[in-house]
Amino acid sequence: MRSFRSIRNRLFLLFMGCMTGILIVMSILYYNRTLTIIHTKVSDIAEKNISQTAGLFNLMLQGYNSLSKSLNSNYELTRLLQETASNPAVAIMNERMITNIIGAAYYSRNEVVGIHILAEDGKVYSYERQFAGVIDNNYAQTEWYKKLGESSGNMVWLGLYPGSPINTMQQRNNVFVFGRKLYDLTSHKEIGILVIETNPSPIMEALSNVSISPGTKVYILDENRKIIASSEQKYAKRPELDKLPKPSRDEKIVVDNTSNQLIVAAGTSMAGWTIYGLTPKRDIQAEVYQTTKFLIIVVVLLIVLSTLLASIVSRNIASPLKLLIREMKKVEMGNFSGRVNVNSFDEINSLVSSFNRMVQRMDELIETIKISTVSEKNAQLQALQSQVNPHFLYNTLDMIYWMLDEQENEQLSRVVLSLSQMFRYSSNWEEASRTTLGRELEQIRHYLTIIETRLDGRLQTEMAIDDKWLNVTLPKMTLQPIIENAVKYGLEPLGGLGVLKVGTEAHGNKLHIRIEDNGVGMDASTLERVRVSLSHKPFSETMISMESGTRRGIGLRNVHDRLVMMFGEAYGLFIDSASKQGTTVEIIIPIPPKGENEHEHIDRG
Numbered sequence: 001m002r003s004f005r006s007i008r009n010r011l012f013l014l015f016m017g018c019m020t021g022i023l024i025v026m027s028i029l030y031y032n033r034t035l036t037i038i039h040t041k042v043s044d045i046a047e048k049n050i051s052q053t054a055g056l057f058n059l060m061l062q063g064y065n066s067l068s069k070s071l072n073s074n075y076e077l078t079r080l081l082q083e084t085a086s087n088p089a090v091a092i093m094n095e096r097m098i099t100n101i102i103g104a105a106y107y108s109r110n111e112v113v114g115i116h117i118l119a120e121d122g123k124v125y126s127y128e129r130q131f132a133g134v135i136d137n138n139y140a141q142t143e144w145y146k147k148l149g150e151s152s153g154n155m156v157w158l159g160l161y162p163g164s165p166i167n168t169m170q171q172r173n174n175v176f177v178f179g180r181k182l183y184d185l186t187s188h189k190e191i192g193i194l195v196i197e198t199n200p201s202p203i204m205e206a207l208s209n210v211s212i213s214p215g216t217k218v219y220i221l222d223e224n225r226k227i228i229a230s231s232e233q234k235y236a237k238r239p240e241l242d243k244l245p246k247p248s249r250d251e252k253i254v255v256d257n258t259s260n261q262l263i264v265a266a267g268t269s270m271a272g273w274t275i276y277g278l279t280p281k282r283d284i285q286a287e288v289y290q291t292t293k294f295l296i297i298v299v300v301l302l303i304v305l306s307t308l309l310a311s312i313v314s315r316n317i318a319s320p321l322k323l324l325i326r327e328m329k330k331v332e333m334g335n336f337s338g339r340v341n342v343n344s345f346d347e348i349n350s351l352v353s354s355f356n357r358m359v360q361r362m363d364e365l366i367e368t369i370k371i372s373t374v375s376e377k378n379a380q381l382q383a384l385q386s387q388v389n390p391h392f393l394y395n396t397l398d399m400i401y402w403m404l405d406e407q408e409n410e411q412l413s414r415v416v417l418s419l420s421q422m423f424r425y426s427s428n429w430e431e432a433s434r435t436t437l438g439r440e441l442e443q444i445r446h447y448l449t450i451i452e453t454r455l456d457g458r459l460q461t462e463m464a465i466d467d468k469w470l471n472v473t474l475p476k477m478t479l480q481p482i483i484e485n486a487v488k489y490g491l492e493p494l495g496g497l498g499v500l501k502v503g504t505e506a507h508g509n510k511l512h513i514r515i516e517d518n519g520v521g522m523d524a525s526t527l528e529r530v531r532v533s534l535s536h537k538p539f540s541e542t543m544i545s546m547e548s549g550t551r552r553g554i555g556l557r558n559v560h561d562r563l564v565m566m567f568g569e570a571y572g573l574f575i576d577s578a579s580k581q582g583t584t585v586e587i588i589i590p591i592p593p594k595g596e597n598e599h600e601h602i603d604r605g
Contacts, residue, residue, distance in 0.1 A: 050275055175198065474563075510588050
């Protein structure tokens with residue numbers, strides 16, 4: 001397990017895994033694509049072959065049909081077949097003439113091996129290569145004769161026979177047999193039956209054209225799904241031909257590639273036959289098997305090559321890293337004098353350079369830390385000593401309060417107590433710079449105690465704060481500077497009774513804290529300067545002066561900036577004032593969504 005976690009072994013496995021995965025995926029894609037292409041090409045070839053074969057059959061059967069029609073339309077032949085001669089010499093002459101006419105038709109096509117005319121009077125006229133005239137006397141009871149007898153003059157394609165169905169002496173060679181009834185074209189009288197036998201070689205050659213592999217089986221079926229011809233010598237293992245797809249009139253060729261064999265079928269318009277070619281899939285995939293073997297050999301060789309490359313690459317990457325790890329262990333033990341010198345990839349060289357600089361910097365920092373430790377201890381002592389001063393002031397104010405309380409100076413005692421509470425609140429920033437509206441109001445009441453005492457009854461305060469907003473968060477010391485400005489710059493110069501109102505009002509998800517006074521107010525120019533200061537625009541030269549409006553703008557600017565920093569640009573201070581009509585300052589802060597811990601006191605100073 002430890003060896004597996006090393007970077008060299010992981011790089012080796014990663015490289016090998018990637019290369020092997022890519023090879024496998026590419027091999028599968030190549031194999032599937034090759035198989036699809038081969039199947040498509042084989043299907044196209046099979047479709048073209050069977051289409052050509054169907055065309056050859058139509059041409060061949062048209063030629064045979066024309067041969068039979070030429071005999072039926074021969075006026076001399078139809079006359080001789082109907083003539084009854086009483087003179088034996090004339091009868092022999094007529095038979096010879098009939099034989100000559102048949103012989104002329106026989107020699108018009110090379111594949112014809114026999115022509116027979118079965119006359120109505122029972123006579124048989126034949127022209128064959130050998131053994132002419134040896135007739136099967138029971139031909140009238142045969143199936144082929146019945147088919148011809150039931151026909152109405154159209155061509156009847158009887159199919160392949162192991163020998164001549166008429167001449168009993170010619171039973172050795174296969175023949176293709178067809179025929180039709182002969183009629184007198186003038187009187188439409190039936191005068192006999194024509195039977196033609198041909199060499200089946202052209203048909204078998206046409207069937208072989210359908211074959212695309214040694215295992216292809218070709219069948220010709222008639223309209224009753226019976227075999228007319230087949231490429232097989234025996235039909236014992238023939239497939240279930242009734243279940244094979246049959247081409248329709250609109251679809252002359254059918255290609256079925258869904259089973260374990262490729263089936264192509266085409267119809268012949270001349271005879272109503274259907275030609276089938278059945279090729280096993282294993283024959284089609286023979287070429288794919290050879291391709292697969294070659295592909296496997298190539299993949300194995302590539303995997304071996306990838307193994308060698310992965311070993312070389314992982315070693316080149318891992319070696320400098322191992323050297324770097326050894327030096328890092330030395331640094332871990334406290335030895336900062338070591339340096340690593342390698343010449344590898346740019347990234348590793350950069351890493352080594354960074355390590356060397358880091359070690360050098362660490363050595364320098366250790367010395368710096370040693371020097372700064374003494375200074376830090378001194379700073380801590382000074383910080384502890386500085387904490388004595390606020391406690392001294394708290395204790396002094398408490399002592400003054402108790403002294404005044406003993407002298408029963410209640411009013412001044414309250415002032416000192418309020419001053420002490422405000423000093424504690426304003427100077428305690430240890431927890432956070434945030435507080436709640438409730439805590440802020442507590443400090444405002446302390447401040448108002450001091451102000452009301454100083455103004456001696458000239459200040460009237462009205463508080464209208466909804467209790468549900470007491471836990472809303474806002475920056476510490478937000479209300480006090482605004483109220484101080486209202487008293488100092490608005491109510492004190494008034495000279496009479498001043499009224500200070502503090503209230504809250506919610507608008508959507510914003511809380512408006514309104515501080516309103518009935519003091520002297522501000523003129524338009526002073527109000528504009530204060531508003532400009534709140535908008536974070538640069539101060540003009542007049543804003544730097546020490547007039548009252550400027551000092552008020554600077555105090556409000558501090559509160560506004562802290563609100564913006566805490567809540568965002570949508571919140572802050574908004575001021576409205578008019579000369580001799582008072583001033584209204586609105587503090588806009590967000591209302592926390594329901595579910596938040598609004599009851600937590602952020603500042604307890």
